[in-house]
Amino acid sequence: MKPRVFSGMQPTGNLHIGNYLGALRNWVRIQADYESIFCIVDLHAITEYQDPTELRRRIREVAALYVAAGIDPAQSAIFVQSAVSGHAELSWMLTCVTQIGWLQRMTQFKAKTENREAIGSGLLQYPVLMAADILLYQAAVVPVGEDQSQHLELTRDLVQRFNSLYGETFVMPATSLPAVGARVMGLDDPTKKMSKSAEGAGHAVWLLDDLKAAHKKIMRATTDSNPAVDFSNLGDGVANLLSVYQAFTECTTETVRAEFEGMRYGDLKKRVAEAVVAGLEPIQARYREITADPAYLDRLLDEGADRVRPIAEQTVQLAKERMGLYRHGS
Numbered sequence: 001m002k003p004r005v006f007s008g009m010q011p012t013g014n015l016h017i018g019n020y021l022g023a024l025r026n027w028v029r030i031q032a033d034y035e036s037i038f039c040i041v042d043l044h045a046i047t048e049y050q051d052p053t054e055l056r057r058r059i060r061e062v063a064a065l066y067v068a069a070g071i072d073p074a075q076s077a078i079f080v081q082s083a084v085s086g087h088a089e090l091s092w093m094l095t096c097v098t099q100i101g102w103l104q105r106m107t108q109f110k111a112k113t114e115n116r117e118a119i120g121s122g123l124l125q126y127p128v129l130m131a132a133d134i135l136l137y138q139a140a141v142v143p144v145g146e147d148q149s150q151h152l153e154l155t156r157d158l159v160q161r162f163n164s165l166y167g168e169t170f171v172m173p174a175t176s177l178p179a180v181g182a183r184v185m186g187l188d189d190p191t192k193k194m195s196k197s198a199e200g201a202g203h204a205v206w207l208l209d210d211l212k213a214a215h216k217k218i219m220r221a222t223t224d225s226n227p228a229v230d231f232s233n234l235g236d237g238v239a240n241l242l243s244v245y246q247a248f249t250e251c252t253t254e255t256v257r258a259e260f261e262g263m264r265y266g267d268l269k270k271r272v273a274e275a276v277v278a279g280l281e282p283i284q285a286r287y288r289e290i291t292a293d294p295a296y297l298d299r300l301l302d303e304g305a306d307r308v309r310p311i312a313e314q315t316v317q318l319a320k321e322r323m324g325l326y327r328h329g330s
Contacts, residue, residue: 039078087136158170
């Protein structure tokens with residue numbers, strides 16, 4: 001029996017090439033080796049206000065991009081988090097065994113609430129919901145990047161605490177697959193990771209960018225004051241562009257060094273832009289096919305939720321039984 005893998009993305013902002021290279025493409029590669037569950041985590045999105053109409057549109061956009069990037073609905077369950085009530089139900093049960101100090105130590109919570117007077121409690125509880133997402137499906141494998149590693153550690157702490165209090169209930173997610181591909185930095189500020197929420201027009205290449213616009217963004221990317229590529233003295237911006245090129249072309253480090261050593265930055269950017277456009281073109285073509293048939297997307301998401309719901313319900317019932325909660329029919 002294959003181990004189960006779970007991961008998901010929020011339907012907020014625009015998915016960009018960093019999301020693709022660091023996560024989506026990795027999911028595509030591993031999906032056949034696991035019982036794969038990939039979610040659009042809309043309950044996480046509402047920890048901050050979202051325009052309802054825009055949120056509904058983004059949910060469908062992300063789902064279509066999952067498939068366009070290569071996630072196969074025949075192999076992987078693709079669904080929307082809020083369509084399976086067990087996520088919220090288990091999250092509350094886990095909240096009740098979570099020490100508040102654990103949540104206050106989360107670096108992402110500190111970063112998001114810095115210099116803010118009004119802080120919604122959802123931001124504090126966000127990591128518990130993430131733990132519920134994973135534990136609901138008894139996932140043994142969670143492909144997360146470095147920015148989520150602290151949340152995964154909290155999940156492991158919660159498994160240990162819950163199992164200690166109530167008996168063996170949850171599988172310990174002992175395996176964390178590193179994100180495969182480039183850690184893509186902002187084109188305008190290569191010292192900061194590329195972000196869906198960034199406001200700068202030249203910060204990121206979105207997966208659905210007009211291809212000419214994507215090319216132009218790469219050509220305007222920040223480099224440094226040197227005239228050409230020098231591998232003994234790479235600035236952050238140049239290193240980022242080379243990393244993006246290598247990730248899209250999947251060539252070796254040796255090949256990159258041989259091709260780009262001494263190349264002027266204008267020529268470097270052209271090569272990177274061409275590689276990015278070549279990578280985005282088939283994704284966008286498939287996306288247009290998928291979204292041309294709204295009924296297909298609805299059916300895909302409904303079928304995905306139906307596939308995972310029995311697993312979720314079984315876990316919720318087990319957790320209720322362990323905690324002594326009322327179970328219908330018991």
